[in-house]
Amino acid sequence: MIKFLDLQKINAQYNIELKQAAADVIDSGWYLLGSKVKEFERNLAQFAGVKHAIGVANGFDALRLIFKAYIETGFMQEGDEVIVPANTYIASILAITENRLNPVLVEPDISTYNLDISQIERHITSKTRAIMVVHLYGQVCWSNELVEIANKYDLKIIEDNAQAIGAIWNNSYTGSLGDATGFSFYPGKNLGALGDSGAVTTNDEVLAQVIRSLANYGSTIKYQHDHQGLNSRLDEIQAAFLDIKLKYIHIENQRRREIAQFYSDNITHPDIILPVSPNETPIFKRTDHVYHSFVIRTPDRDKFQKYLSDKNVQTIIHYPIPPHKQQAYKKMNDSILPITEKIHNEVLSLPISPVMTDEEIEQVVEYTNSYSVKL
Numbered sequence: 001m002i003k004f005l006d007l008q009k010i011n012a013q014y015n016i017e018l019k020q021a022a023a024d025v026i027d028s029g030w031y032l033l034g035s036k037v038k039e040f041e042r043n044l045a046q047f048a049g050v051k052h053a054i055g056v057a058n059g060f061d062a063l064r065l066i067f068k069a070y071i072e073t074g075f076m077q078e079g080d081e082v083i084v085p086a087n088t089y090i091a092s093i094l095a096i097t098e099n100r101l102n103p104v105l106v107e108p109d110i111s112t113y114n115l116d117i118s119q120i121e122r123h124i125t126s127k128t129r130a131i132m133v134v135h136l137y138g139q140v141c142w143s144n145e146l147v148e149i150a151n152k153y154d155l156k157i158i159e160d161n162a163q164a165i166g167a168i169w170n171n172s173y174t175g176s177l178g179d180a181t182g183f184s185f186y187p188g189k190n191l192g193a194l195g196d197s198g199a200v201t202t203n204d205e206v207l208a209q210v211i212r213s214l215a216n217y218g219s220t221i222k223y224q225h226d227h228q229g230l231n232s233r234l235d236e237i238q239a240a241f242l243d244i245k246l247k248y249i250h251i252e253n254q255r256r257r258e259i260a261q262f263y264s265d266n267i268t269h270p271d272i273i274l275p276v277s278p279n280e281t282p283i284f285k286r287t288d289h290v291y292h293s294f295v296i297r298t299p300d301r302d303k304f305q306k307y308l309s310d311k312n313v314q315t316i317i318h319y320p321i322p323p324h325k326q327q328a329y330k331k332m333n334d335s336i337l338p339i340t341e342k343i344h345n346e347v348l349s350l351p352i353s354p355v356m357t358d359e360e361i362e363q364v365v366e367y368t369n370s371y372s373v374k375l
């Protein structure tokens with residue numbers, strides 16, 4: 001079986017360090033809001049190139065805390081609008097509606113699958129307060145035009161960086177480009193914990209203070225509560241694990257690029273649409289994509305997925321049902337978003353684990369090129 005992502009094998013690389021870190025935390029007797037969390041926050045902030053990093057319970061909380069903090073500080077209020085790519089994972093949109101804000105779904109670019117920045121301005125209204133960019137599948141979604149639009153309309157730019165830690169745009173890392181950023185360290189992410197966890201990064205000191213308070217029941221001093229907060233804290237063991245794995249993120253990301261390069265150079269099936277490289281720089285030398293997923297498109301995706309499954313190759317659909325077609329958002333079900341729906345009907349993610357062997361990568365290519373079921 002060629003696994004889509006072999007988490008056991010990934011973490012086995014750091015087995016000794018991880019076990020020592022767990023023992024250190026157990027022996028310390030301090031399990032929440034301690035030195036391991038503070039150390040990871042410092043290292044993450046330094047890595048991203050920002051002033052503040054706040055560890056939280058998961059990536060969803062990271063995003064919803066950002067919006068909650070903007071409401072608490074008065075920049076937003078219930079009923080305001082946030083522009084968001086229509087083809088993102090539902091958590092991006094849940095973070096908006098959780099705060100009684102209104103998501104405005106904008107179509108992606110069919111080539112990159114990221115938010116089509118050229119479509120943003122026509123969706124801006126008097127209620128628009130922010131643009132959420134999602135660095136989907138690991139590729140940076142950013143441009144000078146995006147910044148100009150945000151400045152023109154006094155909008156915040158919020159990064160959903162769940163899939164792109166370590167990606168760079170013009171010498172700056174994702175997580176430092178916008179006004180605030182949500183990270184997910186779900187086990188399957190490029191930087192994955194051994195459980196759930198997340199973080200927020202920002203250069204806004206006031207916002208950072210409010211988010212830190214909100215994540216701890218709205219409190220900065222024990223038993224004194226300045227906000228109606230929630231419980232969303234990164235625990236000491238996960239922080240210790242993440243701090244170890246952060247040291248190796250560039251190595252793992254580079255291996256992902258090498259696999260993506262091999263796929264791009266060698267998959268030649270005429271009905272398989274490969275991810276687009278927007279410039280001529282070889283993939284393995286680029287820094288704007290960390291290939292959280294290697295996403296292809298094909299007209300009859302489900303048959304192709306079954307074919308690979310029969311060959312013992314695991315694949316995943318990111319994502320089979322777009323948010324606007326989910327029962328949770330039934331008021332949006334009649335939205336007309338043809339590009340989004342085409343993407344969701346055709347995409348398939350091939351295995352791209354940093355611990356894949358060359359033989360496994362070659363097998364995926366061979367099976368893909370040999371696919372002969374009529375599409």
